Amino acid sequence: DAKTTQPTSMDCAEGRAAxxxxxxxxxxxxxxxxxxxxxxSQGPQxxxxxxxxxxxxxxxxxxxxxxxxxxxxxxxxxxLRDTAVYYCIVSPSNDYKLSxxxxxxxxxxx
Amino acid sequence: xxxxSQHPSWVICKSGTSVKIECRSLDFQATTMxxxxxxxKQSLMLMATSNEGSKATYEQGVEKDKFLxxxxxxxxxxxxxxxxxxxxxxxxxxxxxxxxxxxxxGPGTRLTxx
Numbered sequence: 001d002a003k004t005t006q007p008t009s010m011d012c013a014e015g016r017a018a019x020x021x022x023x024x025x026x027x028x029x030x031x032x033x034x035x036x037x038x039x040x041s042q043g044p045q046x047x048x049x050x051x052x053x054x055x056x057x058x059x060x061x062x063x064x065x066x067x068x069x070x071x072x073x074x075x076x077x078x079x080l081r082d083t084a085v086y087y088c089i090v091s092p093s094n095d096y097k098l099s100x101x102x103x104x105x106x107x108x109x110x
Numbered sequence: 111x112x113x114x115s116q117h118p119s120w121v122i123c124k125s126g127t128s129v130k131i132e133c134r135s136l137d138f139q140a141t142t143m144x145x146x147x148x149x150x151k152q153s154l155m156l157m158a159t160s161n162e163g164s165k166a167t168y169e170q171g172v173e174k175d176k177f178l179x180x181x182x183x184x185x186x187x188x189x190x191x192x193x194x195x196x197x198x199x200x201x202x203x204x205x206x207x208x209x210x211x212x213x214x215x216g217p218g219t220r221l222t223x224x
Contacts, residue, residue, distance in 0.1 A: 034212070041201075041218070042217055043205070043215035043216050044215045046212045046213060046214060046215075087153075096144075096159075096207055097156055098156065098213060
C-alpha cells in the first residue's frame with residue numbers, strides 16, 4: 001500500500017519551472033518527505049528532504065503544506081538533463097529505509 | 111562529495127555460478143548501506159540493509175542464503191548472488207548513508223544470467 005500518490009507523467013518546457021505534486025495524506029508526525037530522481041539506467045539521485053518547513057537547496061525547492069498531507073517539488077529552471085523519474089517518498093526519521101513507488105516520469109522538452 | 115561507486119557496472123554469468131558486486135563509499139564513511147534490485151520498467155525494491163560489522167537485515171521475500179551481503183568496513187559492502195539463475199537478471203543498486211537522513215546511490219550493476 002503506497003504512502004504517496006504522484007501523477008504518472010508530466011511534460012515541462014525547458015527553462016520554465018517544473019512543479020511536481022505529491023500526495024501523502026496519511027503521513028505521520030515523525031515521517032520526512034524525501035525526493036529522489038532516477039535518470040534512465042542510472043542509480044537514483046538525492047534531491048531534497050523536509051519535515052514540515054519549506055526547504056531549498058541548489059537543485060530544488062520543497063514546499064510542504066501546513067497539514068503536511070501534500071508537497072510540491074519545484075525545479076526552478078528545468079533543463080533537458082532534468083528528464084527523469086521523480087520519486088516522492090515518506091519515511092520515519094528513525095527508519096532509514098526508502099520505499100520507492102512508481103514515481104512521476106518528467107520529460108523536459110525544448 | 112558523497113560519492114558511491116559500484117563494481118562491476120555490468121556482468122554476464124552462466125546459470126549456476128556466483129557473482130559478487132562491490133559497493134564503495136569513496137569520500138565518506140557509511141554508517142548504513144542498502145541493496146536494491148530493479149527489474150525492467152519497475153521501481154526499485156529494497157533487498158536488505160547492512161551495518162558495518164553486523165549481519166544484514168533482509169526484506170520479506172528476499173532469500174538471505176541466495177543474496178549474501180558482507181559489510182566488512184565503513185566504506186565497503188558486497189552483495190554475492192549465489193547459484194544465479196536467469197530470473198536473477200536485474201539491475202542491482204546500492205546506497206549509503208553518511209549519518210544524515212539522505213542516501214547516496216551507486217550507479218548500479220546490470221547482471222545478466224545466461
